[in-house]
Amino acid sequence: MAVKSKKSAASETHLSIKEQTAAFLKAGGEIQQIAKGVSGREDNSGSRQIVLGKNSSR
Known part of the structure; x- marks a missing residue:
């Protein structure tokens, strides 16, 4: 009986990422280099704080 390698x-x-990237480039896609420290987040309004634990009265 043959044993499959895992x-x-x-x-x-x-x-999977390597194959998807190759397919994207082959289809004419381009990869952009984003400057260090730049966020992809567009809407910076609103709370970014999360609360963990039991819900207490505020």
């Missing part, structure tokens, strides 16, 4: 989840994810 790939780690990280290895499968890495391979």
Whole structure:
């Protein structure tokens, strides 16, 4: 009986991302380099604070 080798989840994810990127570039897509410290978040209004634990009166 043959034993299948198991790939780690990280290895499968890495391979999947690599294949998707190659397909994207082959279809004419371009990769942009984003400057360090720039956020993709467009709407900076609103609370970013989260509260963990039991709901207490405020």
